[in-house]
Amino acid sequence: MIIQPTSLAALTWLGAASGTTAESWRIGVVMSARPLGVTEQGKMVLQIGGMAVEAEMPGQQGSLPNSQNGYSPLPGQAAAALPAQFQVRVLSLGTQPTLEVMLPHASESVAQVALRERLPQQDGFAPLLATVQALAQRPVMRQLPAALRPVLAQLEQAMRTPADITTGAGLREAIQRSGLFMESSLAQNPLLAAGVGEDDWKAVLLKLSNLLDSYAPPRGSPLNPGAAGSGNETAPPLLQRGLQAQARAAGTAATLAALAGEDDTAPLLGQLHTAVRAALARVEVAQLEASTVPAWITEIPIKGRDGKDVLQLQLDYPTDAGPDAPRQWTLGFAIDLPTLGPVQGELQLHDLRLSVRLWAERTSTTERLEQQFTALRQRLAACGLLLDQLTCQTGLPRAHGRHSAHLLKATA
Numbered sequence: 001m002i003i004q005p006t007s008l009a010a011l012t013w014l015g016a017a018s019g020t021t022a023e024s025w026r027i028g029v030v031m032s033a034r035p036l037g038v039t040e041q042g043k044m045v046l047q048i049g050g051m052a053v054e055a056e057m058p059g060q061q062g063s064l065p066n067s068q069n070g071y072s073p074l075p076g077q078a079a080a081a082l083p084a085q086f087q088v089r090v091l092s093l094g095t096q097p098t099l100e101v102m103l104p105h106a107s108e109s110v111a112q113v114a115l116r117e118r119l120p121q122q123d124g125f126a127p128l129l130a131t132v133q134a135l136a137q138r139p140v141m142r143q144l145p146a147a148l149r150p151v152l153a154q155l156e157q158a159m160r161t162p163a164d165i166t167t168g169a170g171l172r173e174a175i176q177r178s179g180l181f182m183e184s185s186l187a188q189n190p191l192l193a194a195g196v197g198e199d200d201w202k203a204v205l206l207k208l209s210n211l212l213d214s215y216a217p218p219r220g221s222p223l224n225p226g227a228a229g230s231g232n233e234t235a236p237p238l239l240q241r242g243l244q245a246q247a248r249a250a251g252t253a254a255t256l257a258a259l260a261g262e263d264d265t266a267p268l269l270g271q272l273h274t275a276v277r278a279a280l281a282r283v284e285v286a287q288l289e290a291s292t293v294p295a296w297i298t299e300i301p302i303k304g305r306d307g308k309d310v311l312q313l314q315l316d317y318p319t320d321a322g323p324d325a326p327r328q329w330t331l332g333f334a335i336d337l338p339t340l341g342p343v344q345g346e347l348q349l350h351d352l353r354l355s356v357r358l359w360a361e362r363t364s365t366t367e368r369l370e371q372q373f374t375a376l377r378q379r380l381a382a383c384g385l386l387l388d389q390l391t392c393q394t395g396l397p398r399a400h401g402r403h404s405a406h407l408l409k410a411t412a
Helices: 010-017 076-081 110-118 126-136 137-141 149-157 168-175 182-188 191-197 201-211 253-261 266-290 362-368 374-383
Strands: 002-005 029-037 044-048 051-055 086-092 098-102 294-304 308-316 329-339 343-349 352-358 386-394 407-410
Touching: 002 098, 051 374, 110 266, 126 137, 126 149, 126 308, 149 191, 149 201, 149 294, 168 294, 191 201, 343 362, 352 362, 352 407, 362 386
Parallel strands: 352 386
Antiparallel strands: 002 051, 029 044, 029 086, 044 051, 086 098, 098 407, 294 308, 308 329, 329 343, 343 352
């Protein structure tokens, strides 16, 4: 549902956008909601967290007469879709917040409870990667406890290089060690526990978080300028949101420089702890999401010569195909590089037929990618694949939730 502010609540909405009610609109927060009526355009009016907003129900069309208060009572079909009182959970913020309708007809599973707990804790990898990058370049690294330094080195080792992911085997290994499959790998072969702990992203995050527990508690405000409650948190890796490229965290080096000037290293360790816990919660959100549908999203930290970036991948695959069914899957990716800007792609494979669609935010990046099309066609032909489509468009695609539950999308 697309939510827009009504004329009755425009000032309230503007107040929320400016931060006066930002505390209530935070990722993971559950708020009470109730339907109020419909507008003359046929949009449902809901009261959510003290704010009146318009919502367009899926499949809802046509206009309905207004009542004296600006909207009429709910029609039977809309009333049946939502109870008189229900709850919504904030999944993401920004210019188009996403809310999940939590209908009371079913009790929450263990996975749903765990997901609700981790959503407010998660944030993107960019603050942690920028922190590690800045620490490695500053003398303050020598002031950190001796036990932390080798684990930070392990965290660096768990990151992949561009060369690692340019081959099929390398990309498979990077996905396997992204943290999404850590428990699965341990369950299949417990004897490999030591090896998994060395280069698995989640395993190293757990080790680092446990160590930081003994040195400093996490600080209330992370290094990321989009601190909790500001409305700028990195959207969680949920299939409903689709792919979203993560840019490098700006301002982290300056924050670290200020903390490094203090005699006490506890503030610095607290900030590091916050970034680690947020990254760990993000991995677990992706794991919990992948347990419910035949698709998953994972993120791979990439270390380059001049910084660290995040490659986001999404794989959709059929689970009901028979043994003789052709190979079929859809792989999406998103990355935000300083030299190229945000780039997204989608590869659809059906047996030996492949379709490739690319999107770039910058026109110059679109032109650079199109210059590589001839070489890409030749490489795909050498692999025996039939290329049905190869395009690159300027502008990023809108997210579409193929596996979404009851969701609300809000725009200011």
